[in-house]
Amino acid sequence: MQALGSKSKRLLDDARRQTQQAESEIRQKEAELQREQAKLASSQSDASMLETEVTRLRGRVQDLDSALKAAQSDALAELPGASLAGQAVLYRRKEGWVWSLKRWAKAVDPTHSRKQSQI
Structure with missing residues:
Protein backbone atom coordinates (compact mmCIF):
# COMPACT_ATOMS: atom_id res chain seq x y z
CA MET A 1 0.00 0.00 0.00
CA GLN A 2 2.78 2.33 0.93
CA ALA A 3 4.41 1.56 -2.42
CA LEU A 4 1.30 2.82 -4.15
CA GLY A 5 1.32 5.95 -1.99
CA SER A 6 4.95 6.78 -2.77
CA LYS A 7 4.37 6.13 -6.47
CA SER A 8 1.37 8.47 -6.46
CA LYS A 9 3.40 11.06 -4.59
CA ARG A 10 6.19 10.84 -7.20
CA LEU A 11 3.67 11.18 -10.00
CA LEU A 12 2.07 14.13 -8.25
CA ASP A 13 5.49 15.77 -7.71
CA ASP A 14 6.41 15.20 -11.37
CA ALA A 15 3.10 16.72 -12.46
CA ARG A 16 3.69 19.78 -10.23
CA ARG A 17 7.23 20.20 -11.54
CA GLN A 18 6.05 19.94 -15.17
CA THR A 19 3.24 22.41 -14.44
CA GLN A 20 5.70 24.88 -12.92
CA GLN A 21 8.02 24.51 -15.93
CA ALA A 22 5.11 25.03 -18.30
CA GLU A 23 3.98 28.13 -16.36
CA SER A 24 7.54 29.47 -16.46
CA GLU A 25 7.72 28.92 -20.23
CA ILE A 26 4.34 30.63 -20.63
CA ARG A 27 5.58 33.69 -18.71
CA GLN A 28 8.73 33.80 -20.84
CA LYS A 29 6.72 33.54 -24.07
CA GLU A 30 4.30 36.22 -22.88
CA ALA A 31 7.24 38.55 -22.10
CA GLU A 32 8.72 37.80 -25.53
CA LEU A 33 5.34 38.45 -27.14
CA GLN A 34 5.07 41.81 -25.37
CA ARG A 35 8.56 42.79 -26.56
CA GLU A 36 7.69 41.81 -30.13
CA GLN A 37 4.40 43.73 -29.94
CA ALA A 38 6.29 46.80 -28.71
CA LYS A 39 8.73 46.47 -31.62
CA LEU A 40 5.84 46.09 -34.04
CA ALA A 41 4.07 49.16 -32.65
CA SER A 42 7.32 51.14 -32.96
CA SER A 43 7.81 49.92 -36.54
CA GLN A 44 4.23 50.82 -37.43
CA SER A 45 4.73 54.27 -35.92
CA ASP A 46 7.95 54.71 -37.91
CA ALA A 47 6.19 53.54 -41.08
CA SER A 48 3.36 55.97 -40.47
CA MET A 49 5.80 58.85 -39.98
CA LEU A 50 7.65 57.88 -43.17
CA GLU A 51 4.39 57.68 -45.09
CA THR A 52 3.45 61.16 -43.87
CA GLU A 53 6.87 62.49 -44.90
CA VAL A 54 6.59 60.90 -48.36
CA THR A 55 3.16 62.46 -48.83
CA ARG A 56 4.52 65.87 -47.78
CA LEU A 57 7.47 65.54 -50.16
CA ARG A 58 5.20 64.51 -53.06
CA GLY A 59 3.14 67.63 -52.48
CA ARG A 60 6.32 69.72 -52.42
CA VAL A 61 7.49 68.15 -55.70
CA GLN A 62 4.13 68.98 -57.32
CA ASP A 63 4.39 72.57 -56.08
CA LEU A 64 7.92 72.90 -57.44
CA ASP A 65 6.90 71.29 -60.73
CA SER A 66 4.06 73.80 -61.09
CA ALA A 67 6.39 76.69 -60.29
CA LEU A 68 8.90 75.38 -62.86
CA LYS A 69 6.24 75.14 -65.57
CA ALA A 70 5.05 78.67 -64.80
CA ALA A 71 8.62 80.01 -64.96
CA GLN A 72 9.21 78.22 -68.26
CA SER A 73 5.99 79.62 -69.67
CA ASP A 74 7.05 83.12 -68.61
CA ALA A 75 10.49 82.61 -70.19
CA LEU A 76 8.89 81.49 -73.47
CA ALA A 77 6.69 84.57 -73.51
CA GLU A 78 9.75 86.83 -73.17
CA LEU A 79 11.62 85.29 -76.11
CA PRO A 80 11.91 87.33 -79.33
CA GLY A 81 9.20 86.28 -81.76
CA ALA A 82 6.92 85.23 -78.92
Missing part, protein backbone atom coordinates in the same frame (compact mmCIF):
# COMPACT_ATOMS: atom_id res chain seq x y z
CA SER A 83 4.20 84.23 -81.38
CA LEU A 84 6.54 81.54 -82.68
CA ALA A 85 7.71 80.58 -79.22
CA GLY A 86 4.51 78.61 -78.75
CA GLN A 87 5.91 76.09 -81.21
CA ALA A 88 8.75 75.25 -78.82
CA VAL A 89 8.32 71.82 -77.33
CA LEU A 90 9.23 71.10 -73.74
CA TYR A 91 10.08 67.55 -72.85
CA ARG A 92 11.67 65.81 -69.96
CA ARG A 93 14.75 63.60 -69.92
CA LYS A 94 16.69 61.96 -67.14
CA GLU A 95 19.03 64.94 -66.93
CA GLY A 96 16.16 67.35 -66.38
CA TRP A 97 14.09 69.72 -68.46
CA VAL A 98 15.37 70.35 -71.98
CA TRP A 99 14.18 72.94 -74.44
CA SER A 100 13.62 71.94 -78.04
CA LEU A 101 13.72 75.25 -79.87
CA LYS A 102 14.81 73.93 -83.22
CA ARG A 103 11.53 74.80 -84.98
CA TRP A 104 11.46 78.20 -83.31
CA ALA A 105 15.06 78.95 -84.32
CA LYS A 106 14.38 77.95 -87.93
CA ALA A 107 11.25 80.08 -88.04
CA VAL A 108 13.12 83.14 -86.75
CA ASP A 109 16.27 82.54 -88.82
CA PRO A 110 15.95 80.05 -91.71
CA THR A 111 19.76 79.91 -92.02
CA HIS A 112 20.12 78.76 -88.39
CA SER A 113 21.02 75.12 -89.16
CA ARG A 114 23.53 76.21 -91.84
CA LYS A 115 25.20 78.61 -89.40
CA GLN A 116 25.64 75.83 -86.84
CA SER A 117 27.22 73.49 -89.38
CA GLN A 118 29.71 76.19 -90.41
CA ILE A 119 30.87 76.74 -86.82
